[in-house]
Amino acid sequence: MSVEVNNESGHVVDEAEFAALGRHVLDAMHVHPQAELSILLVDTDVMTDLHVQYMDEPGPTDVLSFPMDELRPGVEGDPSPAGLLGDVVLCPEVAAKQAREAGHSTEEELLLLTTHGILHLLGYDHAEPEEEKEMFALQRRLLLTFLAGR
Template identity: 85%
Template sequence: MSIEVNNESGFEVDEAEFAALARYVLDEMHVHPQTDLSIMLVGTEVMTELHVKWMDEPGPTDVLSFPMDELRPGRDGEVTPAGLLGDVVLCPEVAAQQAVTAGHSTVEELLLLTTHGILHLLGFDHAEPEEEKEMFALQRRLLLTFLAGR
């Protein structure tokens, strides 16, 4: 599995921790071990450009996901085919503001957003209440079990 973490934001993070989280989430979701994923941390200017271009919404956002091969989670005992999962783009400055409101650290918020972004790449969404309930419960379980094991 190739997980590339590229930090262009100027915000200091442990890139290995983000790669380990992504590896954990993909393993738990039964994604083929040779699947590629990119995680990028960018500043507000870059995130604003991406948000306007791809979502047609003003200002920066916390996370954007750009799926490539539209891979879906495997099931117990079987994994997805190998492929290019896509890109998760994070904005630490927006995450820092959200972390204050949520009452945890910026790094914890970024790890949450990384999990959220990967689930979007795997086809999860939260547009409908039932989808939101499923996705957010899964995201919480994955992040808490990862954090408990580190």
């Protein structure tokens, strides 16, 4: 499993932890061991540009997901095909503000957003109430199992 983490944000983060989280989520979702994932941390200017260009929304956002090969979760014993899962782009400055409001650390918020972004790459969404319930429960379980194993 190839998880590449690039930090262009200027914020200090433990890149190895984000790579480990990516591998954890992909393993738990039975994604092929040769799948590739990219996690990129950017500043608010870059995130604003991406948010406007791809979502037609003003200002920066916390996380964007850019799927490549549209891989979907596999099942135990039958993983997804190999391929490029895509890119998760995070903005630590936006995450820091959200973390303060939620009462936890910026790192915890970024780990949550990374999990959220990977699930979007795997086809999960939260536009409808039932989708949101499923995605957020899965996101919580994946993050808690990762944190418990640290």
